[in-house]
Amino acid sequence: MNASLECDTDAGVSESDKLFRFVVHGVLLNGIGAAGLLGNALAVLVLSRPQMRSSINCLLVGLAACDTALILTSVLLFGLSAVYPYGGALRYYYYHVCPRLTPLAYPLANVAQTMSVYLTLVVTLERWVAVCRPFRAKALCTSARARWYVLATAAFAFAYNAPKFFEAEVVAVGDPAGEHVYCVRAAAAFRTERYVAVYIHWMYLVVMYALPFSALAALNAAIVRQVRRAQAERARLSRVQRRELGLATMLLVVVLVFFLCNLLPLVTNAFEVFLGDQFDNLDPLVKTSNLLVTINSSVNFVIYVIFGEKFKRVFLKMFCAGRARARAGRESPEHTRDDSFASCGERVSLRLARNGTLRRSDARGARVARPRRASPAPTVYYPAPAPSTDVSLASSDAAPPAPPPARNGNSRLHF
Known part of the structure; x- marks a missing residue:
């Protein structure tokens, strides 16, 4: 293959720029991306x-x-x-495969x-609904509604980015x-x-940064206030309330990572919108922004393992048989089944056992009183007063705190 054939964008690129791109994208982005793919699959x-x-x-x-994609x-x-x-290396991929993949x-x-x-x-x-509006959580926070939320987000993402399917074209250089x-x-x-000016710069700044960043800041500020208020009364919180507290704290870490990884992309886009030609050499910032996007999409699994007690327990049961057997003596199957990573009005972790009218006969035919489980008590979120429980609260049904994580954001993509 003739090595002199190249694209116009490759002409005049300095060796230092090639080295910077190789380190940031060729080494760091590929390595972190490979780890992120494995982590997201496990998650x-x-x-x-x-x-x-x-x-x-x-x-x-x-x-x-989404992070995997x-x-x-x-x-x-x-x-x-x-x-x-x-x-x-990878010349054929660089000049034949990647260009034809890029428009899609x-x-x-x-x-x-x-x-x-x-x-x-x-x-x-x-999380804001579950923490700050607990009485509406049971109606709004359900698995069926969550699927619709994901589908609606996907529809919005495709509609907003539809023009990008027409932005790039592929041309052949040399003898076709x-x-x-x-x-x-x-x-x-x-x-x-x-x-x-309108779609690439201004709409991107508003839709991808101004609106979501403002909403995230306001919602998380309300969650933080509620978490602090609950921590002051932590000794009086029920197990369910403490689990919700731990879950909210973990998701705050996810959002914090999102903010940190998207700060540089936000600054870069602002430079393009407001300062324009005064910042011609934004290429190193853009490349670093793409790396931060990949980092943001790759670290959630680590956050889940560190802050999510139930996530970590289920993960160890699935992939670490030795630890699972060690825990089996301390945990009943029903304990694992009832402890929810995020109850949000769907899971009930506390069950009340009370003396009822059900009876059974012992081996000698005598009638023996038999405890009967009441119907599941509704989940209560902090800072509501802890639910009163009977002294016969079944310890095997109480569920340890559980944590779920959440997400990620991204930076601007350029080619």
């Missing part, structure tokens, strides 16, 4: 278990799927294509990015009948100056 396996079924976990499964497209668009310019992979990456941002917002909204390479360039007839 989906754990969150999909029957004992983990809840509205928040349904949302987190959708978030993990975003990582895959980022690796295909940026990670693998960063190897050839510096190291000389690039808009899909933006769809996954949009879904990730707004599913993070939906997860936060769900002989030796040639493929290059990607912007569709000049479609990407007019007004289109770039």
Whole structure:
């Protein structure tokens, strides 16, 4: 293959720029992306278990799927294509495979990015309802509604990013009948100056940053106030209330990581919108932003393991048989079944046992009183007063705190 054939965008690129791209995308993005794909796959396996079924976990499964799609497209668009310019390997992929993937992979990456941002917002909204409006949680926070929330977010993401399917075009450089390479360039007839100013810059700033960031900040501020108020009364909280407290705290960590990973993309986009040509060399910031997006999409599994007690327990039962057997003596099957990662009005972790009229006969025919379980008590969220329980509260039915995680955001994607 003729090594002199190249795209216009490759001409005049310095060795230092090639090295920076290779380190940031070729090494870090590919490595973190591979770990993120494994972590998201494990997260989906754990969150999909029957004992983990809840509205928040349904949302987190959708978030993990979006993050997986975003990582895959980022690796295909940026990670693998960063190897050839510096190291000389993967030339065929760089000039033949990647250009033909870009018109489809690039808009899909933006769809996954949009879904990730707004599913993070939906997860936060769900936690706000459970923590600050507990009496509406049972109606609003259900698995069936959570599936509709994911579908609605997907529909919005595809509708908003539909124009991106027409932004790029592929051209052949060289002899089309002989030796040639493929290059990607912007569709000049479609990407007019007004289109770039309104849709690429301003709408991106408002839809992807201003609106979700403002809503996330307001909702999490309310959650933090409620968490602090509950922590002051922690000794009087029920087990269910303490579980909700731990869940809210864990999701605050997820949102904090989202903010940190999206801060640089926000600054970069603001530079493009307000300062324009005064910042011509934004390429290093854009490449670093894409790396931060991949990091944000890859770390949720780690947060779940660190802060999610039930997630960690189920994960160890699935993949660490030794630990599972060690815990089996201390936990009954019903304990694991009732302890919900996020109850949100669907799961009941406390059951009341009381003396009822049911009786059974012993071996000698005598009638013996037999405790009867009452119907499940509704989940109570802090800071509501702890539910009164009978002294015969079944300890094997009480569920330890459980934690679910939530999400992620993303940075701007460029090609």
